[in-house]
Amino acid sequence: MEFNLEEKYVEYGKKVRDFAQKEFTRALIEKCDNDEHYPEELRVKTYNEGIMDFTDPWKVLIGIEELCSVDESLGVAATTPYFGVEVLMLFGSDYIKEKYLAEVSKGKAIMGLAVTEPGGGSDVAGLTTTATPDGTHYLMNGGKMFITNGTIADYFVLLARTSNEEKRHHGLSCFLVESSWEGFTANKLKGKMGVRATDTAELILSNVKVPKENLIGEEGKGFNYIMTFFNISRIYVAAQGLGVAKGAINKAMEIVKAKGPGYASQESIQFAISEMATRLEAARLLTYKAATFLFNFNPNPTLTSMAKYYAAETAVFCTEKALEITGLEGLNSQLERFLRDAKILEIWEGTSEIEKLVVARNLLKEGKVS
Amino acid sequence: MSNEETELIRSSLDDFLSRELYGNETEIERTGISSEFLGKLSQQGFLAAIVPAELGGSGLDNTSYRAILMELARYSGSVALRVLLLNSLVYRILKKMGKESMLGDVLSGKLAISIDTSMFSSFAAAGSEKFFIDPGAPVSLLMNNNELVLASVKVGKAGSYRQLGFRGIPFGNPEFTTIEKIAGVSDTRKFMDELIPEISPEIASIAIGMAEASIDKAREYSKVRKAFGTSLSSFQPLAFPLAILSTQLKSLSEFLMSPAERTDTDKLGIKELATEFAIVASKQSLQTHGGYGYIEDFGIEKFYRDSLALNSLFGERVHSLRLLAKSYYGEEAGNL
Numbered sequence: 080m081e082f083n084l085e086e087k088y089v090e091y092g093k094k095v096r097d098f099a100q101k102e103f104t105r106a107l108i109e110k111c112d113n114d115e116h117y118p119e120e121l122r123v124k125t126y127n128e129g130i131m132d133f134t135d136p137w138k139v140l141i142g143i144e145e146l147c148s149v150d151e152s153l154g155v156a157a158t159t160p161y162f163g164v165e166v167l168m169l170f171g172s173d174y175i176k177e178k179y180l181a182e183v184s185k186g187k188a189i190m191g192l193a194v195t196e197p198g199g200g201s202d203v204a205g206l207t208t209t210a211t212p213d214g215t216h217y218l219m220n221g222g223k224m225f226i227t228n229g230t231i232a233d234y235f236v237l238l239a240r241t242s243n244e245e246k247r248h249h250g251l252s253c254f255l256v257e258s259s260w261e262g263f264t265a266n267k268l269k270g271k272m273g274v275r276a277t278d279t280a281e282l283i284l285s286n287v288k289v290p291k292e293n294l295i296g297e298e299g300k301g302f303n304y305i306m307t308f309f310n311i312s313r314i315y316v317a318a319q320g321l322g323v324a325k326g327a328i329n330k331a332m333e334i335v336k337a338k339g340p341g342y343a344s345q346e347s348i349q350f351a352i353s354e355m356a357t358r359l360e361a362a363r364l365l366t367y368k369a370a371t372f373l374f375n376f377n378p379n380p381t382l383t384s385m386a387k388y389y390a391a392e393t394a395v396f397c398t399e400k401a402l403e404i405t406g407l408e409g410l411n412s413q414l415e416r417f418l419r420d421a422k423i424l425e426i427w428e429g430t431s432e433i434e435k436l437v438v439a440r441n442l443l444k445e446g447k448v449s
Numbered sequence: 450m451s452n453e454e455t456e457l458i459r460s461s462l463d464d465f466l467s468r469e470l471y472g473n474e475t476e477i478e479r480t481g482i483s484s485e486f487l488g489k490l491s492q493q494g495f496l497a498a499i500v501p502a503e504l505g506g507s508g509l510d511n512t513s514y515r516a517i518l519m520e521l522a523r524y525s526g527s528v529a530l531r532v533l534l535l536n537s538l539v540y541r542i543l544k545k546m547g548k549e550s551m552l553g554d555v556l557s558g559k560l561a562i563s564i565d566t567s568m569f570s571s572f573a574a575a576g577s578e579k580f581f582i583d584p585g586a587p588v589s590l591l592m593n594n595n596e597l598v599l600a601s602v603k604v605g606k607a608g609s610y611r612q613l614g615f616r617g618i619p620f621g622n623p624e625f626t627t628i629e630k631i632a633g634v635s636d637t638r639k640f641m642d643e644l645i646p647e648i649s650p651e652i653a654s655i656a657i658g659m660a661e662a663s664i665d666k667a668r669e670y671s672k673v674r675k676a677f678g679t680s681l682s683s684f685q686p687l688a689f690p691l692a693i694l695s696t697q698l699k700s701l702s703e704f705l706m707s708p709a710e711r712t713d714t715d716k717l718g719i720k721e722l723a724t725e726f727a728i729v730a731s732k733q734s735l736q737t738h739g740g741y742g743y744i745e746d747f748g749i750e751k752f753y754r755d756s757l758a759l760n761s762l763f764g765e766r767v768h769s770l771r772l773l774a775k776s777y778y779g780e781e782a783g784n785l
């Protein structure tokens with residue numbers, strides 16, 4: 080068993096960390112956080128400097144962890160322009176790949192993935208946005224909620240209902256929708272607790288004409304495509320959690336040391352540091368194990384969901400503890416932002432509750448743990 | 450004061466707050482507490498709640514005061530903290546300094562006093578930035594060479610922070626161009642260590658008020674919001690924690706509202722329990738609200754932020770735990 084990352088990944092991690100430390104300036108972080116500003120210039124730089132190397136998923140994972148250890152909000156903003164591309168890669172037709180994926184891969188277009196609706200996000204099969212066949216098109220009507228990149232994305236992978244089946248999820252299909260189309264409106268949602276550099280919006284679809292060739296894969300298979308996507312993206316959310324936890328622990332230790340040896344030697348402070356670091360290590364092992372299965376084309380949804388919820392909870396645990404042991408200095412440092420950013424990890428791309436249900440249902444089906 | 454009397458205070462206060470504050474809580478977080486609303490709080494006697502009547506205050510007992518803090522915190526942690534700062538801190542410190550003559554102006558909201566939060570810190574990091582409440586005020590309670598002093602100050606730049614919590618109250622890093630000492634507390638450390646147990650149940654009251662509002666909101670939401678064709682309240686991972694939290698809340702609240710004289714151990718202990726509880730309860734409420742819980746306009750996430758800020762605002766937790774252990778053992782304990 081080999082626990083050390085290959086040298087090329089260690090070097091890649093360093094490259095990304097150096098990039099984040101240089102580009103995530105205090106001024107940029109604060110501007111984005113205060114004004115809920117999306118850092119378009121940073122997105123372009125991240126692309127131009129090859130920071131997200133999609134030819135190697137390990138690099139993506141390590142890159143996300145490193146970026147988020149400096150600042151989750153900017154880290155996510157810089158890496159989500161590609162949100163949803165895996166659906167196109169795995170299930171898109173040649174037409175979709177050539178027309179859309181190529182643009183996104185060249186850094187010329189931004190993507191988003193729209194599943195959640197005002198009425199619910201956990202119950203994916205309960206969604207009500209409809210896509211009704213109409214000659215050469217589908218007519219799409221409905222609304223989506225909390226959609227990342229909502230007002231800045233050019234293209235969305237959008238899940239809609241194409242038929243009413245006895246099993247609700249059999250009636251769902253995925254589409255590639257362009258934001259420039261008539262009937263498509265995006266309203267920016269302001270006032271998020273954290274990840275304020277990311278753009279979040281409500282989408283309204285009013286008789287949007289979606290050409291039939293923009294159906295992704297087969298009609299009625301959309302639910303499966305999205306679940307397959309989540310089994311990939313949840314690994315990257317876990318990586319966001321690892322980054323936040325690492326950044327919080329490092330900052331907390333810096334403050335604890337600055338408070339003097341008399342403070343750093345308090346055993347309760349030392350216990351808190353041990354507990355945070357242990358959880359991070361456990362979360363990382365779990366995430367890397369789930370990633371190993373996935374990247375070897377043998378995804379293990381149980382491990383993926385374990386990693387996603389555990390890394391998210393670890394990020395929240397570590398940011399809370401970090402604040403607790405750093406007192407006023409912590410309140411008055413980037414730790415407060417780390418904490419606000421961390422909480423979203425327990426909500427997006429499957430809440431912790433939903434992840435736990437996935438884990439338990441899979442395990443009960445198998446009847447044993449490994 | 451009996452339970453019925455406390456309930457009476459809380460329900461009449463609730464009437465006032467639902468009239469004057471309900472619906473404006475988010476605005477307070479964005480733009481601060483207006484002087485008009487401060488005036489109303491002053492008229493109600495809240496700003497001088499524990500100040501004796503002969504000094505122009507309301508002369509309320511501890512239980513009534515805690516009930517007020519709790520009720521205010523249900524709506525706005527910022528408003529509750531403002532009332533706590535004036536009563537629990539400024540009043541007690543000015544009294545200690547023999548400066549009661551200033552109370553009239555301060556407690557009516559006419560004279561603002563900035564507060565150097567490092568007075569609570571026992572392990573301040575060398576060279577760390579200052580963290581003042583109301584940094585632009587012309588008078589300040591600040592730490593000067595380990596002494597707590599009252600000073601008349603001229604502020605060059607008040608500075609400001611994007612705060613984790615209590616955003617209705619300004620925090621900043623003021624640059625003082627002049628500091629003229631008016632009075633001081635000679636044995637500051639000892640005074641602060643005696644003040645901490647006094648103020649602890651009051652901090653706990655704010656924590657409990659915020660926890661109560663969080664739990665109530667989560668309960669309401671989980672009854673009306675549906676997922677998988679049923680209300681969220683059907684799901685054990687949401688319903689069980691909320692039900693347990695509500696029982697914990699009741700016991701903590703009854704402990705706080707009891708007129709029984711409490712030892713320092715109990716006072717310090719209830720603060721630890723209540724502040725930690727508020728974090729757990731507000732986090733559970735946020736989670737129950739899903740994505741909506743993460744958006745400021747829904748008024749849920751602020752309780753989580755405020756609870757965490759409350760946990761750090763009054764000094765290092767390890768220091769109050771050391772005071773707690775010492776009080777519990779009756780001798781130096783928990784010091785390593």
Ligand SMILES: Cc1cc2nc3c(=O)[nH]c(=O)nc-3n(C[C@H](O)[C@H](O)[C@H](O)COP(=O)(O)OP(=O)(O)OC[C@H]3O[C@@H](n4cnc5c(N)ncnc54)[C@H](O)[C@@H]3O)c2cc1C
Binds near residue numbers: 197227431674687736
């Ligand atoms: C900043 C932000 C960005 C987002 N970005 C995107 C995006 O790009 N694309 C997108 O599609 N969505 C996005 N989301 C939405 C996110 O995925 C949903 O918020 C999340 O899935 C939860 O859905 P909900 O908010 O509707 O909560 P609900 O589904 O209403 O759930 C509320 C609570 O009930 C719990 N719950 C639900 N069912 C059960 C059950 N059976 N058992 C136990 N507990 C249960 C949930 O865990 C949660 O705690 C984003 C959200 C936010 C806040």
